[in-house]
Amino acid sequence: MAPPLVRRGDSGDAVADVRERLIRLRLLPAAPAGDAVFDEGVEQAVRTFQQQRGIPVDGIVGPQTFRHLEEARWSLGDRVLAYTAGHLIHGDDVLDLQQRISRMGFDCGRPDGIFGVLTDSALREFQRNVGLDADGMCGFTTYWALERLTRTVGDGDAVAIRERQAHDALRSGVAGKVIVLDPGGADADQRFALAEAAILADICARVEGRLAALGTQVLYTRPPTPELLTERTRAVFANEAGADLVLSLHVERVNLPGANGASTFFYGAPLGGTPISAGGRLAAELIQDELCARTDLTDCRSHPRTWDLLRLTVMPAVWVELGYLSHPGDAARLSNERFRDTLSEALASAVVRFFAPD
Numbered sequence: 001m002a003p004p005l006v007r008r009g010d011s012g013d014a015v016a017d018v019r020e021r022l023i024r025l026r027l028l029p030a031a032p033a034g035d036a037v038f039d040e041g042v043e044q045a046v047r048t049f050q051q052q053r054g055i056p057v058d059g060i061v062g063p064q065t066f067r068h069l070e071e072a073r074w075s076l077g078d079r080v081l082a083y084t085a086g087h088l089i090h091g092d093d094v095l096d097l098q099q100r101i102s103r104m105g106f107d108c109g110r111p112d113g114i115f116g117v118l119t120d121s122a123l124r125e126f127q128r129n130v131g132l133d134a135d136g137m138c139g140f141t142t143y144w145a146l147e148r149l150t151r152t153v154g155d156g157d158a159v160a161i162r163e164r165q166a167h168d169a170l171r172s173g174v175a176g177k178v179i180v181l182d183p184g185g186a187d188a189d190q191r192f193a194l195a196e197a198a199i200l201a202d203i204c205a206r207v208e209g210r211l212a213a214l215g216t217q218v219l220y221t222r223p224p225t226p227e228l229l230t231e232r233t234r235a236v237f238a239n240e241a242g243a244d245l246v247l248s249l250h251v252e253r254v255n256l257p258g259a260n261g262a263s264t265f266f267y268g269a270p271l272g273g274t275p276i277s278a279g280g281r282l283a284a285e286l287i288q289d290e291l292c293a294r295t296d297l298t299d300c301r302s303h304p305r306t307w308d309l310l311r312l313t314v315m316p317a318v319w320v321e322l323g324y325l326s327h328p329g330d331a332a333r334l335s336n337e338r339f340r341d342t343l344s345e346a347l348a349s350a351v352v353r354f355f356a357p358d
Contacts, residue, residue, distance in 0.1 A: 005060065005061070005062050006018060006038055006060070006061045007038060007043075007059070007060045007061070008038050008039065008040065008042070008043045008059065009038060010037075010038040011036050011037045011038065012036055013036065015036045015037065015038045015042070016035075016036035018038070018042070018046070018061050018066075018069065019031065019035065019036065019038075019042060021069045021070075021072075021073060022042065022045045022046070022049065022069075024073060025049065025069075025072055025073075027045040027048055027049055028041065028042065028045040029041075043059040044059070046059050046060070046061055046065065047059045049065070049068070049069070049072075050065060050068075051270070052269075053068045053072075053269065053306055054268070054269045054270045054304060054305040054306035054307070055068060055305070055306060055307060056307070064307075064308060067090070068306075070090075070091075071090050071091045071092055071113060072092055073091075073092075074091035074092050074093040074094075075092065075093055075096070076093040076096040076097055076100075076138075076143065076146070077093070077140075077143045078093055079093065080137055080138065080139045081093065081094060081097060081115055081137070081138040082115070082120070082136055082137040082138070083115055083116065083117065083119065083120035083136055084115075088114050088115055088116055089114075089115040090113055090114050090115075091113060092113060094113045094114060094115045094119070095111055095112070095113035097115075097119070097123070097138055097146070098111035098112070098113070098119055098122075099111050099275065100146050100150050101122050101123060101126050101146075102122075102275075103150075104126065104149065106122040106123075106125050106126050107121075107122055107162060108121075108122035108123070109314065110163070110267070110275060110277060110314070111275045112267075112311050112312070113311075114312075120136045123136055123138060123142070124136045126142075126145075126146075127142060127145075130145050130149070132145060163277065163278040163279050164278055166279070167278070167279045167282070167316075168358075170244060170355055171355060171356060171357050171358060172355070172357060173355055173356065173357065174211065174214050174215070174216050174351060174352050174355045174356075175214055175215030175216065176215060176216070176217075177216050177217070177244040177245070177355055178216075178217045178219065178241060178242060178243045178244050179211055179216055179217070179218050179219070179243065179244065179245050179246075179247065179351060180218075180219050180220070180221060180237070180238045180241060180243040180245070180246045180247070181204050181207060181208065181218060181219070181220050181221070181247055181249065182220075182221040182222075182234050182238070182246060182247065182248035182249065182309065183197075183200040183201065183204055183220065183221070183222065183223075183224035183249055184196070184200060184248060184249055184250030184251065192251070192253045192325045192326070193226035194226060195251075195325060196226070196250075196251045196253075196325060197224055197225050197226045199251055199322075199325075199334050199335075199340065200224045200249055200250075200251065201224035201225075202337075202340050203249060203322070203340050203343055203344050203347075204220065204224055204249065206340065206341055206344030206345075207247075207344045207347050207348050210344065210345065210348035211348055211351060214352065216351075219237075219241050219243070221233075221234040221237050221238065222234065230308075231307060231308035231309040231312070232308050232312060234248075234309055235308060235309050235311075235312035235313045235317075236312070238313050238315065238317070239312075239313060239314050239315075243313075243315050244315060244316075244355075245283060245315060245316050245317070245318075245351065245354065245355075246309075246313050246315060246316070246317035246318070247287075247317075247318055247320060247347065247351070248309055248317065248318065248319045248320065249320050249322060249347075250319065250320065250321050250322065251321075251322055251323060251324070251325050251334060252321045252323070252324045252325070252326070253324060253325045253326040254324065254326055255326070256326075257326070257327070258327070259324050259326065259327060260297075260298050260323065260324050260327040260329060260330045261297050261298025261299065261300040261323070261324070261330070262288070262291045262292065262295070262297040262298070262299070262300060262320075262321060262322055262323060263288070263300035263301060263302070263303065263320075263321045264284035264285070264287050264288045264291075264301075264302045264303075264318055264319065264320050264321070265284065265302070265303050265304070265305045265307070265310065265318065265319040265320075265321075266280030266281045266283070266284040266302065266303075266304055266305070266310060266316075266317070266318055266319075267280050267304065267305070267306065267310040267311055267313075267317065268280075268281070268304025268305070268306070269304060269306055270303060270304050270305065276304050277310070277316055277317070279315070279316030280310065280316040280317055280318060281302065281304070282316070282354065283316050283318045283350070283351075283354050284302040284318045285302050286350040286353050286354055287318055287320055287346070287347060287350040288301065288302045289350070290346035290347070290349050290350040290353075291320075291322075291343065291346045291347075291350075293346075294342050294343075294345065294346045295333070295339070295342055295343065295346070296333075297322075297323055297330070297333070300321070305319070307319065316354075320347070322334070322343055
């Protein structure tokens with residue numbers, strides 16, 4: 001079970017658990033037995049881990065950070081892996097398995113560290129091909145078959161090839177496509193909650209109007225209000241809706257007065273080592289191009305991240321930061337109706353370009 005939210009200054013069993021995990025990952029030196037204080041060293045180790053994993057870097061161990069700490073403890077071969085409906089196994093060992101069988105040409109979808117239906121199907125196909133019992137369980141025998149064959153397989157990116165093929169199949173125009181709009185939430189700072197909700201409600205409505213006029217079906221993960229659903233819940237909605245593309249729209253606010261501009265994010269680890277979403281990256285770059293070509297927002301570029309919304313969606317998904325309410329210049333822009341209309345036009349144009357035939 002995940003510990004409660006822990007941060008600098010806390011102590012107790014939850015902190016001791018976090019310290020032990022960081023020590024095993026060699027991000028924190030071993031400490032005397034019984035040391036259970038969340039001090040400056042622990043906070044820095046947590047920040048380093050968060051940066052490596054592509055999750056929000058705040059030095060606080062919340063549910064998302066703890067899930068990643070739990071996943072990082074597993075290496076392929078440490079446990080038996082199998083598909084269990086309703087209780088999917090997560091971990092770095094699952095990600096390693098997915099990467100290995102993908103390089104061998106077995107389609108497990110985009111490697112994400114989650115043992116789902118596609119991973120089960122790909123593993124069974126691998127087992128049949130190497131003469132093993134196709135039981136869908138990666139135990140000792142299957143692990144050693146993977147070890148033996150991995151040494152003879154190159155590093156070609158079969159996942160990226162399959163994603164490009166899937167995207168090519170979608171490039172028949174935007175008409176008939178299903179686009180999910182995900183209005184971001186203002187849970188981090190209530191001072192801006194209502195302002196952000198109003199801005200995003202207006203932009204979402206304008207984007208929907210433009211895309212609907214072109215024959216696109218537009219769905220919302222939730223109403224654009226200050227209340228927030230978890231990223232996992234919103235990702236499940238998009239998957240069940242069979243979306244072709246997800247746009248998660250946000251207005252940022254931070255305690256750095258100089259921070260400003262627009263940026264986009266797609267699935268992938270910022271320091272490498274994890275397959276990226278090729279479709280997500282293309283969509284993110286197209287959106288960034290349109291936003292910066294049509295406005296004077298600072299270009300903060302496109303970046304890979306492993307946030308739950310980007311990781312758990314099976315289709316291309318883009319997290320879009322449309323400016324900073326904590327910056328006077330961006331706040332003034334976002335309060336202008338014509339500027340919001342320009343942002344909406346940029347987003348809609350990028351979506352049309354993403355689905356446009358070659």
